[in-house]
Amino acid sequence: MRLAIIVILFLLPGAFTYSQSPGKAGLETRQRININRDWKFLHGDYPEARQLSYDDEKWNLVHLPHNFSIPYFQSTRWYTGYGWYRRHVHITEQWKNKRVSLEFEGAFREAEIFVNGQPAGSHNGGYTGFSIDITHLLTAGDNVIAVRLNNRWNARLAPRNGDHNFTGGIYRDVYLVVTNNVHVDWYGTYITTPGLSKDGGRVAIETEVSNQNKHSGVYTLKTDIVDANGKLVTSVSARQSIAATTSVVFKQLTPEVKKPRLWHPSNPYLYKAITTIWDNQKLLDSYETSFGFRWVRWTADSGFFLNGEHYYFKGANAHQDQAGWASAVTNGAIVRDVKMIKDCGMDFIRGSHYPHDPAFSAACDSLGMLLWQENDFWGSGGDQKETDNWYSGAGAFPSNKEDQPYFEESVKTNLREMIRIHRNHPSIIVWSMCNEPFFTGWGTIGRIREFLKELTTLTHQLDPSRMVAIGGCQRGEIDKTGDIAGYNGDGARLFLNPGIPSVVTEYGSTIAIRPGKYTAGWGDMTSQQDSIFPWRSGQALWCAFDYGTRASGDFGLMGMIDYFRVPKNQWYWYRNEYKHIAPPEAVKNGVPAKLQLAVDKNTINGTNGTDDVLLTVTVTDKTGRPISNSPDVTLEIVSGPGEFPTGTTIRFASNSDIYIRDGKAAITFRSYYGGKTVVKAVSEGLVADSVVIETLGTPRFVSGSTPNTTERPYVRYTIEKKTVDDRSVNIAYPKPTRASSEATGKTANLANDKDIRSCWQPNISDTASWWQVDLENVYVITEVRLQFPLQEKFDCTVDISADNQNWHAIAKPRNPFPADGKLVVPVSNATPARFLRVSFRNDPNNQVKLAEVEVFGKTADD
Template sequence: MTKISIFHPTKIAFLISFLFVGFQANAQKKISLDEDWRFHFGNAADVSKDFDYGKTALLHKSNVFATTIVNPKFVDTTWKKINVPHDWVVELPFVKSDQVEMDSHGYKPVGGAYPETSIGWYRKHFSVDKKDDGKRFELQFDGIYRNAEIWFNGFYVGTNFSGYVGNSYDVSDYVNFEGDNVIVIRVDATQYEGWFYEGAGIYRHVWLNVTDKVFIPSDGVFVHSKIKGKNATVTIETEVENKNLRPSNAVVYSIITDRNGKQLGKTSEQKVALSVNEKTTIKQNVNLSNVMLWSLENPYLYKVISVVKQNNQIVHQTKTRFGIKTVTFDAKKGFFLNGKHLKIQGTNNHQDHAGIGSAIPDFMQYYRVKLLKEMGSNSYRASHNAPTPELLEACDSLGMLVVDEQRLLNSSPEYIDQFKRLIKRDRNHASVFLWSIGNEEQNIQGNEYGKRIAQTLLAIQSALDPTRTSTYAADMANEFKGVNEVIPIRGFNYREFAVADYHRDHPNQPLLGTEMGSTVTTRGIYEKDEIRAYVPDQDITHPWWASKAETWWKLAAENDYWLGGFVWTGFDYRGEPTPYKWPNISSHFGILDVCGFPKNIYYYYKSWWTNEDILHISPHWNWSEKIGQPVEVWVNTNADEVELFLNGKSLGKKTMPRNSHLKWQVNYEPGTLEAIAFKNGKRLTAKVETTTHPVKVNAVADKSTVLADGKDGTVVNISIVDDKGREVPNANNMIYFKLTGDAKIIGVGNGDPSSHEADKCTDGAWQRSAFNGKCQVIIQAGKTVGDLKLEVKSNGLRSAAVEINQKK
């Protein structure tokens, strides 16, 4: 058995200021630069429309001014005002096109074929406190899609090739203390990195880090632990760097606190001598007794405060949240968390959401993870790229395991650098339990190239994070070659039929379903529709390379050598429409749609992934055109037996097979379809009823109180109901939204994979049609304390209003 003991930190997103004796005011700052950017399209094919980029020399001299776009005095007042995170693609219209990859990217006009909407220029003006002269200044970009060239006050500072792994740049030499400081970024999205919707722009946070010149670098703390009984030895590895122009002495130590800030332990104060530009790592230990283990049920997080002192004054300190846990992968018995057997019940997910594309506010990460947990999922695979840091923070806090994945199986200097940055950024997160070195590299995964690349990446992972191991998502059957020869955890993308044979032939290699299922369903649709490109909302349709939910989950659930698996996917996502193309602009793979509304397959997984009492009937019971005709009725439940009734008449009792579902053929007549089930002697009931016509709009906010910080927000889900308050399952009325108060609507959606309505209503007239009874609006908070009011209206229906309290 391989036992991996894990322990974790998260980055802090705001100004760090800890009240310790001797701590200097303004010793360090972490300043958000998200607000007040200017944006303008460039052009990949016409330099005259790209601010002469490619014609004007920008790199022949430092601090290029004249009339170039990187000149701090360049006039950008007519440019569009935006805040980041920003995804410019979500605002573009849908375009029917046969261009390569257009279907995969959701029919948005971005990529090499659309030069006029594939280059974006950003400019940001800000001032710096003169009192900070002599400090170190660092620009931190959490994610820009993609190939971002960055200038600061006219000086070129670097290019970040990756659209998913962020980077930081020391700009201390270029800071202007007497006036504006100007960041200029050219973002080039003409090349894709994936075959799915990726968006474009500065779609994650931007920070200005101000520190002393003796400091802890970004991602310079690594926390891990060894558990013995109820106690743990916590090891804290702290990098310290000297950017002074002279040798410097410092003292380094760390404090561990509980989640409430109570001090539990402290290392000794270790002296360190640093030459100019030297970086060194200090390794220190703290013993903790009666530790609380991080688990799915109780995701307990400790804190490490790492401190650097000079002349008895604190000059830099960082705070890192971490969890203590053990992880075991056993080839015969399965997966264990803290010594307890756990079947991995995971979902794969891309990083976009209805209405907002890839520029997802932090509160939405918590909303999405919460929906997955409610379904019974315990693990999230970030497919197929480095996740947003705030997603990991949500998983740390809510109790969701994560497979953290490298974008490509490649060992060139560029991709090695990306892999190192990924591991150092994320290795302290309690939620991350497994790395993935890549996904479905068909050309190399089964040959010597793949094997050698995998060995190189695995060596890097082991050096930077010896507390974890790695998998690789291979779309290969019973084949032990290439990557599979060296990967510690064999990942299967589909090919579930070959897992048993592979285990027989390689009994000592743990097995994980990295992509499983891929049933395609359209919420609320029950007949195949090739015109509108819909598929039935039941576990019946899948691509040739995939399987139904019941096919893979029965195998995983009933065989201990399966660690478990990840469904493709938790949420629908933009792009990669299957089995259709246009008019589809998003996938059908999700257990939930792009808004997070459950499909019927949700209740299959929830039946077998939770201990809750589940009894669900589908389809709806509004079939006026089918009176007297047979309708196939599905019941998803984890009860022992179910009896079905139509208008009080029994249609028979059936025993519920584990990890399956029940079906009846029912001749339709309006009224009430009811199921009565028994689970361990407990009686459960569920029903669907024929509704009348729509009469009212209902609106429910995910939370009724938000912080007045300009970043928090809430999701409001809309349903259309009849005179008895029953949701009308085929209602598609147009819904209109009006928000009053200091807040804004940032997106709308309805889960329709063929809808070409706007996600962003740029004229301020927000609206969205319902799709099969539902739609959604996303609100982001302002900065003024007070009440917000969302009015929701539809012609001919009674309106609704949602009140939200905005507070400090």
């Protein structure tokens, strides 16, 4: 039988009833109903699935958030194509005169929405939400919502490339929103605090109100500002006429609020604006917006200021995905992620490299984390050519002129949506336009510079209260196209005191398999002390968590916390440095005897997929002391509801993508039915352990009646790759460089800039000079070409390394040198490497010069 779902009208977080007087108590004006549960899904393209009568009995029962590739464990390849979702909803007669909208918080990335077989709307862009009014398509009784979604590469949509995975799916929450015809529009409030000081300030509110009646009307908009305890602080009202089927913006300015509690990472205090719309004495809508009183200032000479005081922030970059579930993480998991970064003493997150979930911004608000929110205009290494897939390394900006206007509009649309959705969050201190867009096709960097200036102007128009950053701007002369420069990698040392406000937006990039080394991994910053210049605003480690990526080998293992959310030793280093909490004693090899199973909490709050539990299993000896032995361990649901990404069981092994390392494994568990679940950890020959997790809410789990959890055995996804000429792409351009020293005006980056007229040159006092490039992926190098100035001859060796610590030679060029100064060095050693170094035997009579280095190869998993 076709699955039919009755939508139960209960208020969820974010939905509420607001009463202006005792006589109005309990009057429902707006309902925001989570519909994450009970969808049907199937990979592939099924155009007839839009119809109400379509038979989806054999489709998979799934719950949101959902990803095409679940279970996913950092594969460099993933399913690309179409997927269809279907859900039945029951519409009551009580909604006859109401407006009903569908709100998606994120669907990657080309979505077409159908209601009862009719097109309802579409959305292109995987990282921003959207709202579609479906009132005119609904009927009383059974209705079907169908979503046709694809995650295919598209030359005209952002992003075109990036060091991440681009798995598809409805991976964020979905809501039905029911309002009266006159209501606040989707994310329709914009709140600022102009002229704020410690003594006081006013609240400016712009509220977009829609009148979907067939007649005009005069309506009153009232905004109450309340503190965290619900106490009224101030209030303001306005009255305005709204024509039929139009929207207007009410502009309000409250009286001064005396000595408000200022939002700060050490005191993340939040207020609420409660907006109500009245037709005389009739309440039509009520809408809440959280915000904070705080002001920021960025300077070129003195760095960043928060609430009038200098503030140097320290943090990390964060991707959204995690083990098993890929991008489809719950709001509870998002809060846990933000808290893990906070718990090591950091106070800043760069939301790399796309707009994050609204729950992410809210978590930063409530936990006290400064947030760099970034649009998804993104580049990465590769051949920078037009392609038809995610894996070939297309340029950040289209090379084909016919694609460029569409792409630019895609970036601007994403920018508008990002700002509208996130603009009221006090944690957000800047809007970033991009990440490393200088990785682009030949001849497009000039247009990128102009485009970034256009995006900066547009952002100032959309939100004059925040400055604009250019993220990853260390190449291409793009750092001054915005207000703030974000330098990645070697930009930390190439752009010292650049004359504009600046941040080290990425440093470190330390590949480490847990537990890893007890070290900060400063990379090009050398040390924290060396990085805190008076003009620099802050710094962000690359990165907080391991992530899935199209890059090869271990390139996604750069987090201070692993993909399963277990800290590495690097996380403990930062916690000790910033919070002075000593690291735990390193575990050692022992005799395995028992398992210990722990949870971050024992309760899942609700059955709608917005919360989960992190399970951690530890191997111990007979005394209960943790040890580093890593035998195979299985977690299984003994009784009750719930699921792992793989179904009712998940097996960890040291040689698996689902790994146990250093005697510890972890995974998140979620449930869509109320009741108690018993989870057991077992390993052959060891004493088992179990925990009880209770899921609150309805429907309740009934053994033998509740649908069985789908078993999803893990198989690493692979595709047949096209053969690529590994000598066609110079993988050293324009990657981060380092050198033993640099003469004035002869910096290391001049040796991989595709310009043989420029060159790197060490200081004259450098007696052991070397030049190095980070290829930013793991490659099997097949050829190296060294270009020296004409008639110059130098004795040098070429070495490679996977970790920037252990080096071995691949070649030693010999004289005689070619007349054109170019040495071609074939490489027969097939050892994967990320770093390449050219070392010189210095001659005091012939100072070293290196004009250009070209490196050719293929990714290690080809």
